[in-house]
Amino acid sequence: MKSFFQILLLFFCIHIYAQEHPNLILTKKGVENIRKELGNIPLFDETLQKTKKEVDAEIATGIHVPIPKDMAGGYTHDRHKKNWSILQKAGVLYQILRDDSYASYVHNVLKAYAKMYPTLPLHPQTRSYARGKLFWQCLNDANWLVYVSQAYDCIYEFLTQEERDYLEKNLFIPYANFLSVDTPQFFNRIHNHSTWGNVAVGMIGLVMDNDELIKRALYGLKSDNIDPHLKDNDGGFIKSEGQKAGFLANLDTPFSPDGYYTEGPYYQRYAMYPFMIFGEALQNAKPELKIFEYKNGVLIKAVYALLNLTDADGEFFPLNDGQKGMSYYSKELVSAVDIAYHFGGNDSSLLSIASKQNIVQLDDSGLAVAKGLQQNKATPFLKKSIEFRDGSNGTEGGVGVLRSINQHFDAVMKYTAQGLSHGHYDKLSLSYYNKGNEVLQDYGLARFVNIEQKNGGGYLEENTSWAKQSISHNTIIQDETSHFNGEFEKGSAHHSEKYLFDISNPKLQIISAKEENAYPNTKLHRTLVMLEDKEDFDTPILIDMMKFASDSTHQYDMPFYYFGQIINTNFKYSSPQQLKKLGTKNGYQHLWLEGKSIIRDKRTSQITWLSNKTFYTLSTLTNANDELLLTRIGASDPNFNLRRDPAFIIRKPKTKKDIFINIIEAHGSYNPITEIAHKAFSTIKDIKAVSLAKENYIGWKIITKKGNTHRFILCTSDSKKDTSHTITLNGKSVQWIGPYVYNKVK
Amino acid sequence: MKSFFQILLLFFCIHIYAQEHPNLILTKKGVENIRKELGNIPLFDETLQKTKKEVDAEIATGIHVPIPKDMAGGYTHDRHKKNWSILQKAGVLYQILRDDSYASYVHNVLKAYAKMYPTLPLHPQTRSYARGKLFWQCLNDANWLVYVSQAYDCIYEFLTQEERDYLEKNLFIPYANFLSVDTPQFFNRIHNHSTWGNVAVGMIGLVMDNDELIKRALYGLKSDNIDPHLKDNDGGFIKSEGQKAGFLANLDTPFSPDGYYTEGPYYQRYAMYPFMIFGEALQNAKPELKIFEYKNGVLIKAVYALLNLTDADGEFFPLNDGQKGMSYYSKELVSAVDIAYHFGGNDSSLLSIASKQNIVQLDDSGLAVAKGLQQNKATPFLKKSIEFRDGSNGTEGGVGVLRSINQHFDAVMKYTAQGLSHGHYDKLSLSYYNKGNEVLQDYGLARFVNIEQKNGGGYLEENTSWAKQSISHNTIIQDETSHFNGEFEKGSAHHSEKYLFDISNPKLQIISAKEENAYPNTKLHRTLVMLEDKEDFDTPILIDMMKFASDSTHQYDMPFYYFGQIINTNFKYSSPQQLKKLGTKNGYQHLWLEGKSIIRDKRTSQITWLSNKTFYTLSTLTNANDELLLTRIGASDPNFNLRRDPAFIIRKPKTKKDIFINIIEAHGSYNPITEIAHKAFSTIKDIKAVSLAKENYIGWKIITKKGNTHRFILCTSDSKKDTSHTITLNGKSVQWIGPYVYNKVK
The missing domain is CATH 1.50.10.100 (Chondroitin AC/alginate lyase)
Incomplete structure (x- = not known):
């Protein structure tokens, strides 16, 4: 280096x-x-x-x-x-x-x-x-x-x-x-x-x-x-x-x-264009500098990072300010892929990306790529689960991507630093993709780049009032206030901490991270599990645990920005005769409230929707007095700068500490030509929280309609692989080694 | 026959x-x-x-x-x-x-x-x-x-x-x-x-x-x-x-x-499946019946009609109760195309449809098709502008489809009879497509066919309260009441009358039809012109004239159900702090009012939106006191059975007679990868009504930003090709032969 x-x-x-x-x-x-x-x-x-x-x-x-x-x-x-x-x-x-x-x-x-x-x-x-x-x-x-x-x-x-x-x-x-x-x-x-x-x-x-x-x-x-x-x-x-x-x-x-x-x-x-093109120029004009080896080859690594931060269609995850639709088909990535191939060791998997791009840079690097393609050297670029650390030394949190074995599903969790001026206030936020379609979206930026009528193509006011706010993301919000109170200085002083990124078992992959500075005296800890079990679930399910604890009572919201049409809910809700704004500031002023339910007794609440010909169900463990809100973006938006996208918000009012446990499940399909609805119902019957004597363990049980039970327990205070744990659960002793234990009981 | x-x-x-x-x-x-x-x-x-x-x-x-x-x-x-x-x-x-x-x-x-x-x-x-x-x-x-x-x-x-x-x-x-x-x-x-x-x-x-x-x-x-x-x-x-x-x-x-x-x-x-399969069976078992010659070969004609009533992706126009996405890829059409090919004279253009279907019926007809494809006999199935008469004798109105020369744009106008129990109350309604994408949509049915959670897959209440109502279509509505008061008996007793369907000039194609029974003592007459002029417009423009006259004053609404996001309007409007329903019945109870403008002086009002990476502008000639409403579907819809799609409604309050003149224009494109916005602005500067001494002539002038003027005058009382007309316009005599005259002046 x-x-x-x-x-x-x-x-x-x-x-x-x-x-x-x-x-x-x-x-x-x-x-x-x-x-x-x-x-x-x-x-x-x-x-x-x-x-x-x-x-x-x-x-x-x-x-x-x-x-x-x-x-x-x-x-x-x-x-x-x-x-x-x-x-x-x-x-x-x-x-x-x-x-x-x-x-x-x-x-x-x-x-x-x-x-x-x-x-x-x-x-x-x-x-x-x-x-x-x-x-x-x-x-x-x-x-x-x-x-x-x-x-x-x-x-x-x-x-x-x-x-x-x-x-x-x-x-x-x-x-x-x-x-x-x-x-x-x-x-x-x-x-x-x-x-x-x-x-x-x-x-x-x-x-x-x-x-x-x-x-x-x-x-x-x-x-x-x-x-x-x-x-x-x-x-x-x-x-x-x-x-x-x-x-x-x-x-x-x-x-x-x-x-x-x-x-x-x-x-x-x-x-990436200036970084890579200057890298190439320096390598040509000043090879002694060995610029492509600088910082352990970070320029070439950056190209792989970008390629891995795309969905199945090659579109970048729109973390922070990001325009949707931007992809590895952009000219910057054509240049970057060619240069990374030529100066980064002729990795044949880059050729498959170049082949999709179907254009090369007119220089030595583009020639090398075109030649490699002519010689049929291309091999697939397989996108696997991967974590990217943030910070110049890799110590400032990161971004984790869990990918299903078939590469159809990408779960992206962001626990980075602020991200300079383009950063959003969305610690521990989640986005989720199925075959390149957004299942749970990150809103991206509020801007129509280069469209003159929209503020000369520049950032819109709603980028600050909406897109940067926490409520516009799939993450937790305390008291209708954004993380770090939406203040850039505060946000820039902190980053989330990775707790665990374990993809050693492709059928049970985990991202877990903590955030302890977003709200005063409040600890947040989110853990995502991508679970594959062909017997119970056709496709992987994503289990999301968001633990929160504060020294006083607050209201907590957990929104999920889905797409498509609601097919069914297993809870009753009221529908307003007029639509009112959900709040007055911090992004809440941009949401219309379309429906509201107040839960009477602890239960598993479910909402099923249809999007891109696939059924999805979100199951969530709700307590008495929890509220379920059906909302839609578009309030306080006189210029129609925002998309009218829906969200499902789970609200826990006046709570000191608790855990949101949510499961996102893709099931079945609908074909408008054959008109066949295949597996239109969730396979999940119930969610239970695993209740433990010790504070530093959290967990869930899922009971499927087939009658199987999946149980997961995580130690939240020690993520070491070799620590041995013993807890008492329902009077029985449970022992394991490593940060978590998972069982399936038929 | x-x-x-x-x-x-x-x-x-x-x-x-x-x-x-x-x-x-x-x-x-x-x-x-x-x-x-x-x-x-x-x-x-x-x-x-x-x-x-x-x-x-x-x-x-x-x-x-x-x-x-x-x-x-x-x-x-x-x-x-x-x-x-x-x-x-x-x-x-x-x-x-x-x-x-x-x-x-x-x-x-x-x-x-x-x-x-x-x-x-x-x-x-x-x-x-x-x-x-x-x-x-x-x-x-x-x-x-x-x-x-x-x-x-x-x-x-x-x-x-x-x-x-x-x-x-x-x-x-x-x-x-x-x-x-x-x-x-x-x-x-x-x-x-x-x-x-x-x-x-x-x-x-x-x-x-x-x-x-x-x-x-x-x-x-x-x-x-x-x-x-x-x-x-x-x-x-x-x-x-x-x-x-x-x-x-x-x-x-x-x-x-x-x-x-x-x-x-x-x-x-x-x-179509039972019709064609029984046709085939009768032809095989009782060839003497010559079933495929019955009623001048109506079975084979019906297959062509279906193929022509599709957009660029092969999806059927969802007139009346129609589920979107249903297309000529359905098994019924595989069967129908094979049988029509085999028993209808081996038309090679059907092979190109069969080739897209990529499956055949396992019988003589499927063999014939597969063999034709193997022998590379397929020729393109070119969809041109076409009219289909309705009624067993072809005397009960019809459906007209105008298609641009490049086949990208389809304008569909419906002036049929009621259509039995699946008919909608949308006389003279319009829908518009660009390369298979809906520009102005027909809502289709309100039903999730075979999705059990949605009323067992059957018709939903909203099919009656919304999808069948006139306001859910791009057509004129008097006093917030549906055509025929939404009554099946009344609707079944009448049909619209074709006035003109003239596609002889591919650069100026016309559909014109009248409806005189939808509202008591009220005459409606809609005329669509698809105009191609490369100098002034990159793509064809659609000019829509809806003339109405009654014996008393009424309110008239003209909705346009667009898709995508509003980019700009050239009129100011108020934005409500709460969303209220636009009305209480006849479908109006399903619309939220998102914005409202009251026009002060006669002007050309424009709204530009972006949909599927294309810019569209609707320009409309508005008079003082006309109202422009921005609405969205979704009110009175507690089960989320309806899509939250937007509409732009032009309202003429307290009017005895007038004409809506609207222009729908596709212009330019947006590419989220290159981030280039190409021709994001309308090319139309102004619309004028052509003002005539004689009652039975109507017309428009379009002034482009380049300064060219396009003028069109239609005689509304005589559609004969050989009639000679003379009118006085701005003191000058204008003469022509045939129902209309068109001029372009630079």
């Missing part, structure tokens, strides 16, 4: 030779290889043709370098965005096809930029904490340079020294300085924005062989004078005191040793 | 010879052909293997003929249902594979039925207007016999005369008599139930060569003493006075000359 300081040392020892070009994502040798193989590797050839067609069409429209003016979605914004993409592609086409017209085109566009750039003030739109020049925010300026430095690299040797000097003096050097020394609040922090900034400066530094820029990119600005109280547009801190900056620091801090990025998969995906 | 009387005559003249078996869906010669081809025709062989596997597995479980007891969804119901299916298949397997074990199995099961049948009282469940013996309703008893007579036919020659006598005496003859003479209210009417009953009796009659039963099947019971006021479970009349009965009458009356079945596609699909 290379550390920050080893790399630092290495860097200063490298003797720099005059470099040849291209040397970023393309290399002289790589281009030779590519040219030799042209016409032989189908997927590469197809991508090349598609790219050529796109670029040719665009070149035919002429050169468009307008004076910056518009917000995202507006003409000048979209135009400069398009330019960066076409320039990068045209540069690559020049190298691969040796057609000077592409180089001339790139040169001409760059000249137009070089002419305009020195005249530009800050962008007229003032909304960003770090305004750009070409765009309303520096982030997009950085995007531009990450791509355009690749284009410049491709035509570097096509230009005369004089032509290069002109571009560098008027465009690239001032551009890089603007993004860094002129905008430290953008450049010198731990954030996906800064990663883009660092990489932009580093990429152009590599092309120009400019040591100072490269160092600045890797290690950040030495001084920045950033106010430690300053926040960005999303409410995140700009910088905490003593925080390192630069590309390597952005690898060190937000990435855990397992490759999990603390902001969540959606933003990890976004940051 | 053969008429009822010609067939009647023919029938009595045929000299009946002793028949050979099988002679229903299989023939001796057909079986020989099939056996010769075994192993050569992939789709046939696959279907055969699949069937064998299913039947073998079932036979292995033994024989199960329980005493009837349960409702639909219960054990005895499902078991007898399974038996009919397995018996039919086992019979066919015996014929094709010449394996006596299948014949023995069929014989043994039939003996068990023959032993039980004479002991059976009426089924203990009393819910049906025509209780069966094996099942709670005669309908299912008839289903059983339709299939089982095929099984009996297959093993007929395997049995001794004595064995046959036993089965016929104890089972088949009393069974057929029970379904007919013992239950005339089931057998002797015009209804899909009776069709099943007729065919059941006819099929077993053909096997047994029993003239009396065959005649009874074809022509009904001579006397039945059915009370003309009697109604069935769905509220439909059992029989009107003088109504003929029997199979041929069921072809005559509910089918229009175009093959449209008055109940709607969902029930047509259900009835």
